[in-house]
Amino acid sequence: MNRPFSKRYGERxxxxxxxxxxxxxxxxxxxxxxxxxxxxxxxxxxIVTLLSVYLLLGNWSGVKRTQGVRRLTNVGQEANLEAGQCLQIDIGVQIPGFWPIPYMMIKDQLIRQNGDAGETAVFEGSLVPDWRRRGELHYSTPPLRRGLYRFGETECMTEDIFGFFQHKGRLELQQQVTVYPQTVQIREWSQFHQMLKGMQHHSTTTRAHRETTQINGVREYIYGDRLSRIHWNATAKTGTWKSKEFERESLPKTIILLDRTSRSYRDAAEFELAVSVAASLFKYASGRDLALGLLSIGKEATYMEPKQSQNHHKQIMNHLVGVEADGYHQLNQILKDRSRQLPAGCFFVLISPQRGVAMLQALHYLKNLQMNPCHIWIHGATTDAFKLQPAEPASIQENWIKQIRAQGFMGYEVTQLTELPNLLGGAKRYA
Incomplete structure (x- = not known):
């Protein structure tokens, strides 16, 4: 083990x-x-001696000891943004020493960590230091894809006026950026709430479902609260009006299955559409206090039980940041393996581009488990010529949503993310 060590130090x-x-x-x-x-x-x-001294002294120009800082101007302290947005970056440098530097080249690296092999984007720019040997470089990235990013080494480089020698320095400005899936604002899921109303629930909006007699805490007094709701002990201690907060009746739990089978998707854009649809549904559930869970089976299996907390919502969104279409299990096999973990009577949403016999079998299997299945069919713009198995009849290839609706299942066809609010809100026909 000492041979490589001695050889390295013995080299000239x-x-x-x-x-x-x-x-x-x-x-x-x-x-x-x-x-x-x-x-x-x-x-x-x-003359040659003076020029040689000038060129050699450039080695002590201070570039190797450059100090710097990176600032992300269009994001907050957590460095979070949605897919499709650009990142605005400022790099400020301070060069120690006094030897004149005509200009400085800066090379920055942004590494996407999703997948087995990370993708690296290199950004280059130049700046001219001022009389205090300070400078600032501003650049923006192209629209970023969903994923977890980190900045690599930042390289600083300058040359003498003749271009003879290059002097380089490196900055370790480690920083991470999280790019969440793109989402849309869903105002109302009308068919979902109609289903709840048909299941003996008291209103079509989740915020109006009836309260229990179990006290959950204390909240600020709201004008119009009944006298019986006032918490007199808390009011006397704080000197301000306080009201009792009661727990609400639990709504049916909802499970979202994100199909991550690699052979199901034509390209990466179609899978990104599926992830964005799932993220939009979770965002809608978070704003309506719905209990949503996630079933995501790829190389690694992930199951998150339905809950109604912000921390649970954040965990799911963090999972969706790094998911890839790397699965190989069939839907029927996934449902059979996880059937014991799924809560009885839940609302089950399958987000998948699959259709045909296999999907019908999955929907009927969920119905036999006393669940309410729904298929959100991801049908991207590049999938017009979607290839089905040879055993499937040609009739299944047309009007897929109408076929499953005729059999009593809920279904939607999503070709673009922007049309999802109209589909769920009932403004656009889904069958």
Missing amino acids: PRFPAALWVLVSCVVGCLFFLLFQGGKLASMLFI
């Missing part, structure tokens, strides 16, 4: 070719002065 340092050229010029001028003499040889030797 390599000098750049420009240094040998410079040494050759100085030695040639010296010989010219010694053997030829005269004013021409003296002036030539003095």
Whole structure:
């Protein structure tokens, strides 16, 4: 084990070719002065010597000890943004020393960590330091894809006025950026709330479902609260009006299955559409206090039980940041393996581009488990010629949503994310 160590320290340092050229010029001028003499040889030797000293002293220009800071101007302290947005970046540098520097080149790296092999984007720019040897570089990235990003090494480089030598320095400005899936604002899911109303629930909005007699805490008094709701002990202690907060009746739980089977999707854009639909539904559930869970089966299996907390919603969104279409299990096999974990009587949403016999079998299997299945069919713009298995009849290839609606299942066809609010709100026909 000591051989590579001794060999590394036994190697001679390599000098750049420009240094040998410079040494050759100085030695040639010296010989010219010694053997030829005269004013021409003296002036030539003095000029070459001064230029050589200037070029060599550039090695101590301070670039190797450059200090810097990176600022993300269009995001908050948590460095979070949605897919499709650009990142505005400012890099400020401070160069120690006093040797003049005409300009500085900065090379920054942004690494996407999703998948087995990360993708690296390199951004380059130049700046001219001011008289206090400070400078700032501003650049923006192209629209970013969903994923977890980190910044790599930042390289600083400058040259002398002749371009003979390059002087480089490196900055370790470690920083992470989270790009969440793109979402849309869903105002109302009318068919979902109609289903709740048909299941003996008291209103079509989740915020209006009836309260129990179990006290959950204390809240601020709201004008119009009944006298029986006032919490007299808390009011006496704080000196301000307080009201009792009661627990609400639990609504049916909802499970969202995100199909991550690699062979189901035509391209990455279609899978991104599926992830964005799932993220939009979770965002809607978070704003309506709905208990939603996630079933995501790829190389690694993830199941999150339906809950109604903001922390639960954040965990699901963080999971959706890094998901990939890397699964190989069939839907029927996934449902059979997880059937014991699924709550009875729940509302089950399948987000998948699959259709045909296999999907019908999955929907009927969920119905036999006393669940209410719903298929959100991801049908991207590039999937018009979606290939089905040869055993499937041609009739299944047309009007898929109408077919499953005719059998009593809820279904929606989503080709673009922007049309999801109209589909769920009932403004656009889904069958």
